[in-house]
Amino acid sequence: MAGSKYFNSYLHVNGEEREVHFRAADTLLTVIREELGLTGTKYGCGNGDCGACTVNVDGWPQKSCLMLAIEALDKEILTIEGLKFTPIQQAYVEKNAFQCGFCTPGFIMNAHSLLSLFPDADDETIQDWMESNICRCTSYQEMMEAFHSVKNQR
Template identity: 40%
Template sequence: MPSSTQTLLVNGRKFTLDADPKMPVLWALRDLIGLTGTKFGCGAGLCGACTIHLDGKPVRGCLTSLSQVQGKQVTTIEGLEADKLKAQWLEHNVPQCGYCQAGQLMSAAALLASTPKPSEQQINEAMVGNICRCGTYPRIKAAIQAASEA
């Protein structure tokens, strides 16, 4: 992989990396910057474990290259400010194994930022593609609904 200088704005901080512009941002976040909250799951954008925000919109970090994030704000789970949502996540005992939780929270936070009072259908549509092997989907949905009412 030919490398070049890549500049990332992550969680409000600027990082300059010597990396291939085709590198998935997931690997830059985890391996080069040290932000390991964003998880690798399937590598094909299907499971949602690697969900980050790019200018406030949820994207899959495994499918998004460094060149695609140039000049844009990247937010990871470490920089997510969604206190009401996080509180409801705990109140509803959502986490079990925890592997999918960063991606689930990132998708849920993006939904609530764009649609503060989502319907059940909007929640379902926003969360599709975020896989939870522990099957906590009813608790995830309840936490999102409660956060929207808080």
Template identity: 35%
Template sequence: MELKLHIDGENVTAQIDRPGESLLQTLRDRLGRTGSKNACEQGECGSCTVLLDGDPVCACLVPTAGCEGRDVKTVVGAVPKPVRDAFVACGAVQCGFCTPGLLVSVADLLAREDDPSDPQIREALAGNLCRCTGYEKIIDAVHHAAEASR
């Protein structure tokens, strides 16, 4: 099955051989876009978070067949430089496995709220699990990115 997708500002064609193939599998295995990480494959960890038509989703749960003609933004196309820089400056990156999903979720939050409170940040990141940093450095990075973006 051939599908036309709009990924990170680019029109691409993906060949899939089964309708249930996940968007994550298509991105990584068929299109070589490995920024989104594959971890739990159950929508529990958030490492594969992408924006689908502007909404954050776990790409491991979304069938690619349902994405024809839709806008997909991965960590490559969804995350502005101030957000990336803030994560580095605040030490919010350790092993890096959760980082792509966190960055996408933070970019989505900051697109909606220019000065989020700690509870708003925690809610926005509730679907993203980090096993290395604890969350304080990540929350600091969100505040830092918000300030840099204003």
């Protein structure tokens, strides 16, 4: 594209330094999916409302459709692919905490951050955090059961 400024840089994703080529206007979501091929992070609404694109940046949940890739330089990025075999993923399976599965990666990333940052979170805090994501299939009860099963194991 004429006049577009491209950057060649590195992102630290899932414990690996990955070379990326992106425009200044590219979102982290676009780079994760299209440049790195990590398609577990989903494009949902594109405006931060649904949470399907949630990843962890320096341990905190971040809606990657709202963050520019250039803002993620020198930060630790964790996607759903980086959470292989974690207790929260296993709990989602055991509690059938998904139906279509489209929103599941975002919910799991959000829950993972909450469990890591605030392991003793009260019910109100848990509810507040989980309300930042949307499930159209309404698996909320099962998701809360999955979350509490992991929290209670700690």
